[in-house]
Amino acid sequence: MQQELIDIGLDFETYYDADYSLKKMENAQYVMDGRFESMGFSLKLPGQKAVWITGDYEHQKRALAAIPWQRVRVVSHNARFDGSILEWRFGFKPAAYLCTMVGSRPHYVPLTGSASLDSISQHLKLQAKGTAVYKMVGKHRTDLSKLETEEYGAYCVVDTENACDIAASLIQILPLEEQELIDLTLKKYLRPRLKLDGHKLMARITALDHERGAMLQQILTRYGVDEATLRSRPKFADVLTKRGVSLPMKPTKPTKKNPLGGQTYAFAKDDMGFKELLIHPDPAVRELCNAKLTMSSSLEQSRLRRLLDLHNTMNGFLPVPMVYYGAHTGRFSGDEAINLQNLPRVERDKQTKEIRKGHLRFALTAQPGYSVIAADFSNIEARIVATLARQTDLVTGFRNSEDIYSKFATSVYGYPVNKKDHETERFVGKTCILGLGYGMGWRKFLLKMLQSGIAMDEKEAKRIVYLYRNTYSCIPDLWKALDQLAAKFLIDPQGMYEWRNLIFASERIILPNGMPIQYPDIANGPQGLYFRSRKYRALDDGEGLNWEDGARIWGGGFCENIAQALARIIATRAELRLHRLGLDAVLQAHDELVFHVPTETVDICKRAIEFEMIRPVDWMPELPIAVEIKHGPSYGDAK
């Protein structure tokens, strides 16, 4: 289908000034703002030079109307921007998009550290077309002289030519399915279907403001401690010191500025020292620490504000901003200050069924006559690890829908554990199955248990961790195998080795769909392998990698990266197949697909979704897959 489309380069130039710009606001707010003005755009038709078109709105619209959009794939560097102008401002809907900015993420961005048009063009050694940035701050189209208009157009045309050159490279290396995923990702944003419930958002903002205001007032009157003091770590430390409390401390991570690391206050909700203060004999200390904890979490408040703002901007519709290949493993990431992949989960009170957490999810609603369906893969990564390791008893257990968590907990405790009667034991089993598969050590495991309020000592933590590694011994073997493959082939410029549908090559692992997980500059260092991870990209000085600037990686880490990447391929393949059946996901959260369907079709849609999601994987046919599918009038109700 993609081949039949005509690729057309498109780049809008728009008004901006000191206050009104994409630096100051998110894309949706910028494009829908009253100050928005399209100054003009450049278009590049196949085999022709890009042309600059400018004039008033009607003139631009007439020019755009001449394009047969139903047969066009729009090529842009940052298509979320150009697409939202084309669709929301001018009302034209092309058949597809190819965004060269996100399309550059899998192969180029890990090496360049930047997805800008300039750095990608340079990286590809595209013919220099001039890179002078044309400043047009605070000028409207009618403010420009004839000469200025021409120079502006010339600048815009160059950008479009560059973007089209990048696209020519990308279509050589991105499989068609990945190109299609870029398009589907953009359409989740450009053609929103989920709605935001403005009343619910406002009601929750009011309730939360009231709750927090009352608490802050109480702290201020009782202890003379204000909000700023609660928010500041040093100021809060002073308050505790004045009350004779010895401050809980913890080591900081070594940084460039402070290579040896240091000490800092242990004031986080999971710090043991801080937890002790929550049960301190002095009720004032307890209350102050609880207040600090409350003020530490601002996600719900800030997200409510952002969503309400978006609700007002978009007439109640929710554009879903996702970044294609946001993670180097291929996972998508969120964007535009609303990250829909980390909304608090729904939690209800066991007795009263009252909603305790996850209110935000109930504000994401279906249109009238429609329902939201949420479909989750069940522990897909753990299943992939078991399959990859050829830990056959574990794979069989998953295939037979056994309660794996309870089963391992039974080994741990020596008596039969079940989901109903042994909540704590099963939780321990679950943590083991989900966490220990990636090589977690007993120290971190012990910490995690203590943080979850489960009493445990060093000896017991060691016993459980080694029991796991003995019970599922193929999994530590897998870490070792991956370590050896990496040490041999990833650091060798000519390295290339095929292993279980993966190819270990120079500085990358190639996945069954042909896409890479990249480990730029991977090399042996003082403590094993290091590579320039996303976090350290900016530190590239062209002199190779300093060990202290790199991220350490080993077998357990490769195991996790590969499992994550394979799970992503499985989820997106299912999404693509469902798209071809006319079922487009409106949202994606790693192992979860969300759909918006007419309510009378919910049952048949659920059957189709299950059928496609559990379909065996051609490159891992022995992988047992299971899904859980729910529906309701809102995202919260479907969870």
Add this chain to the structure above:
DNA sequence: GTGCGGGGCGCG
């Protein structure tokens, strides 16, 4: 005023 990094917290 703005940019940046670390701590913190939410999800998978």
Add this chain to the structure above:
DNA sequence: AAAGCGCGCCCCGCAC
């Protein structure tokens, strides 16, 4: 040696 890992956003403190 076996060391869980992948994101984005808010806030504070600090450098520029």
